[in-house]
Amino acid sequence: MLRYAARRLVLIVPTLLGISILTFMLLHLIPGDPAEILLRQQGVTTTPEALDRLRAAMGLQDPLHLQYLHWLNSALHGDLGRSLAVSYGRPVLPEILRRLGATLELATASLAFSILISLPLGVLSALRRGSFFDILLVIGSSLGTAVPAFWLGPILMLLFSLYLGWLPVCGRGGLEHLVLPALTLGIGAASLTSRVVQASMTESLNEDCIMAARAKGLPEVHIVLRHSLRNALLPLVTISGLQFGWLLEGAVFAEVIFTWPGLGKLLVDSISSRDIPMVQGCVLLISLVFVLVNLVVDILYCLLDPRVRYD
Amino acid sequence: MIEEIVCELKANRSMLFGAIIICLLLFIVAFAPTIAPHDPLDQDLQKRLSPPSSQYPLGTDNLGRCILSRLVYGSRASLPFGLAVSGAALIIGALVGAFSGYLGGRADVVAMRIVDVLLAFPGLVLALAFVAILGPGLINASIALVAAGWAGYARMVRASTLAIKDREFVDGVRTLGASDFYIIARHIVPNVVAPVLPMAFLGAGYSILALAGLSFLGLGVRPPAPEWGLMLSDGRIFMRSAPHLMIFPGLALSITILAFNSFGDGLRDALQPKSREMIHITK
Numbered sequence: 334m335l336r337y338a339a340r341r342l343v344l345i346v347p348t349l350l351g352i353s354i355l356t357f358m359l360l361h362l363i364p365g366d367p368a369e370i371l372l373r374q375q376g377v378t379t380t381p382e383a384l385d386r387l388r389a390a391m392g393l394q395d396p397l398h399l400q401y402l403h404w405l406n407s408a409l410h411g412d413l414g415r416s417l418a419v420s421y422g423r424p425v426l427p428e429i430l431r432r433l434g435a436t437l438e439l440a441t442a443s444l445a446f447s448i449l450i451s452l453p454l455g456v457l458s459a460l461r462r463g464s465f466f467d468i469l470l471v472i473g474s475s476l477g478t479a480v481p482a483f484w485l486g487p488i489l490m491l492l493f494s495l496y497l498g499w500l501p502v503c504g505r506g507g508l509e510h511l512v513l514p515a516l517t518l519g520i521g522a523a524s525l526t527s528r529v530v531q532a533s534m535t536e537s538l539n540e541d542c543i544m545a546a547r548a549k550g551l552p553e554v555h556i557v558l559r560h561s562l563r564n565a566l567l568p569l570v571t572i573s574g575l576q577f578g579w580l581l582e583g584a585v586f587a588e589v590i591f592t593w594p595g596l597g598k599l600l601v602d603s604i605s606s607r608d609i610p611m612v613q614g615c616v617l618l619i620s621l622v623f624v625l626v627n628l629v630v631d632i633l634y635c636l637l638d639p640r641v642r643y644d
Numbered sequence: 645m646i647e648e649i650v651c652e653l654k655a656n657r658s659m660l661f662g663a664i665i666i667c668l669l670l671f672i673v674a675f676a677p678t679i680a681p682h683d684p685l686d687q688d689l690q691k692r693l694s695p696p697s698s699q700y701p702l703g704t705d706n707l708g709r710c711i712l713s714r715l716v717y718g719s720r721a722s723l724p725f726g727l728a729v730s731g732a733a734l735i736i737g738a739l740v741g742a743f744s745g746y747l748g749g750r751a752d753v754v755a756m757r758i759v760d761v762l763l764a765f766p767g768l769v770l771a772l773a774f775v776a777i778l779g780p781g782l783i784n785a786s787i788a789l790v791a792a793g794w795a796g797y798a799r800m801v802r803a804s805t806l807a808i809k810d811r812e813f814v815d816g817v818r819t820l821g822a823s824d825f826y827i828i829a830r831h832i833v834p835n836v837v838a839p840v841l842p843m844a845f846l847g848a849g850y851s852i853l854a855l856a857g858l859s860f861l862g863l864g865v866r867p868p869a870p871e872w873g874l875m876l877s878d879g880r881i882f883m884r885s886a887p888h889l890m891i892f893p894g895l896a897l898s899i900t901i902l903a904f905n906s907f908g909d910g911l912r913d914a915l916q917p918k919s920r921e922m923i924h925i926t927k
Contacts, residue, residue, distance in 0.1 A: 603776075619766060620765045
């Protein structure tokens with residue numbers, strides 16, 4: 334197990350390096366001279382002397398690979414540059430880390446909501462295949478995956494905040510602030526997860542061990558909860574890991590709609606104001622979280638099912 | 645392949661629903677000027693935010709523009725560009741995957757490392773990063789989505805290529821002296837694209853959604869052009885006094901995505917037995 338975890342850890346190093354290269358290249362892929370872009374962004378007149386000074390300060394005269402190594406070294410020491418717009422001149426990393434907590438809170442709450450809803454729905458529908466409830470779940474989950482988060486969010490806001498006045502319209506605060514953004518993301522995620530739970534539960538209910546348990550005369554509740562569900566939970570672990578990425582993506586919309594002070598909103602604001610160091614930081618951190626979550630899921634999967642080995 | 649799709653279409657109602665809606669949408673795209681009752685940019689300031697009426701079947705927006713006409717014309721941005729994004733990502737992914745799988749060696753290692761890196765980003769975040777480079781706009785947003793989306797297809801096509809590249813018919817063509825390019829283009833790609841086709845349809849739904857999403861965030865289509873995501877974003881400001889501004893574009897978008905998802909799911913069911921059989925043979 335430990336060997337597998339260690340191997341998996343080593344394997345993500347090239348991916349992390351690739352992510353860092355792509356992130357570093359963001360500034361250099363923009364058409365034009367990075368120094369000129371940065372000076373224009375700061376509203377400074379672009380004289381040849383000012384450009385030369387900035388190029389020297391940024392090390393832009395060095396070959397690209399040296400620039401990358403310098404950037405990587407700074408990044409590993411917690412220096413991702415300084416913001417050009419959102420919080421002018423301030424270091425990027427503390428601002429991003431401050432926002433990361435809000436995004437993780439939102440993504441975790443959405444994932445928890447999705448699992449809480451989809452697990453009982455998926456199990457019940459697998460137990461009653463072809464019933465009205467099963468058909469309802471199929472229709473509901475199809476609709477759930479088709480409704481965009483950036484439409485569902487405003488509709489929920491209109492209904493629960495503006496018409497009924499039950500929940501706050503926007504912002505971050507107590508649990509009541511979290512409900513609507515988490516619902517916005519969680520409903521879409523639950524639609525997919527409930528179908529996965531239903532499929533794996535149906536498969537697991539048809540296995541020989543379940544027939545043996547029935548033949549032994551075990552009560553149905555015992556068979557479903559102790560035998561079938563345990564087997565059916567494994568795909569849920571995989572899908573949850575993948576969905577975390579989807580939730581980080583969807584969080585961009587939920588954060589913009591509900592003015593949730595997270596990384597997604599910071600990323601969109603930074604793109605609008607062409608604050609490239611901040612964009613680099615956001616993209617780097619979001620993908621880092623995504624890679625780490627998938628690593629944890631892989632290891633968890635191996636831990637839960639000792640039959641799984643990726644040799 | 646066509647036979648299986650027709651069979652599935654007859655048996656699978658949700659796939660049929662998807663096919664009908666997609667055809668209807670394509671019809672709307674083609675005949676938008678005839679279908680739309682008004683010019684989508686014409687403003688009637690005296691009838692701002694008016695609810696649905698006989699003159700304006702879906703009401704008007706904050707500038708007195710006909711919402712139905714804007715929805716009809718909006719389909720011209722969402723559908724062709726969504727399909728083009730998905731198609732371009734499929735073509736690039738299929739070519740990279742087929743070449744990488746067929747040629748193997750260093751080219752394969754490099755291509756797959758690039759694919760690994762691209763897949764390590766959540767899709768939309770990567771597209772947002774590319775928009776940051778290219779700047780906002782419909783074309784740039786589409787390019788960003790293609791740049792972020794081809795990697796998934798490449799990985800799938802590579803896996804299918806590896807499964808068939810040592811089959812007898814490939815050996816046969818190679819013995820006859822065919823070039824690598826000819827083998828890939830004429831024999832590998834047509835054989836490996838079938839399993840990916842359903843993904844491309846599901847991907848088209850996602851591309852339409854992502855394009856609308858980027859416009860919603862102010863990074864896609866620029867005003868005053870009619871586009872569903874942008875209409876949704878504009879309508880949000882008036883959601884209390886005129887909820888129809890936000891409801892109709894959202895409905896149009898949801899029905900479109902539902903149609904592509906239903907058709908893609910049906911297509912996968914129709915083509916799955918064949919792909920299963922193929923994998924079985926190659927084993």
